[in-house]
Amino acid sequence: RVLKGTKVRLRPVLMTAAVASLGFLPMALSNSSGAEVQRPLATVVIGGLLTATFLTLIVLPVLYALFERNKPRNMKNQLNTAMVILLMIGTIMMPKFSNAQVNVGIIARQRSLNEEIVNTKWIKFAKSTIQIISASTINP
Numbered sequence: 821r822v823l824k825g826t827k828v829r830l831r832p833v834l835m836t837a838a839v840a841s842l843g844f845l846p847m848a849l850s851n852s853s854g855a856e857v858q859r860p861l862a863t864v865v866i867g868g869l870l871t872a873t874f875l876t877l878i879v880l881p882v883l884y885a886l887f888e889r890n891k892p893r894n895m896k897n898q899l900n901t902a903m904v905i906l907l908m909i910g911t912i913m914m915p916k917f918s919n920a921q922v923n924v925g926i927i928a929r930q931r932s933l934n935e936e937i938v939n940t941k942w943i944k945f946a947k948s949t950i951q952i953i954s955a956s957t958i959n960p
Contacts, residue, residue, distance in 0.1 A: 822884055830877065833877055834873065837869045837870065840869050841866050841869050841870065844862040847862035848863050848866060887899065
């Protein structure tokens with residue numbers, strides 16, 4: 821089953837990953853304006869595609885062959901149930917350990933507060949300047 825599945829799925833998986841990776845290649849090699857945002861994104865996408873392709877074509881069939889070899893039928897069902905439960909628990913717990921977005925939100929809020937403080941100072945300065953100018957023009 822593993823050899824037949826690998827043989828059937830090899831070309832579609834490779835073509836999909838290759839086309840997507842080649843599509844992001846100009847973005848990854850770009851030096852124009854905006855490249856500092858595009859380059860890391862393209863690098864991450866290309867790396868993810870290559871990693872997923874490797875896992876799909878090599879690691880997954882090897883793991884399947886290891887787990888399915890010489891196991892009694894009821895043991896396979898118990899193993900599958902245990903794996904599904906572990907995957908569900910891992911999926912539920914994933915946001916608990918991931919703080920990347922929280923930190924970005926805190927930094928963004930701090931920057932916006934700093935900008936508001938600076939803008940408020942400039943607004944106060946502008947109002948006081950207008951009052952001084954209007955007072956000097958009314959009372960020469």
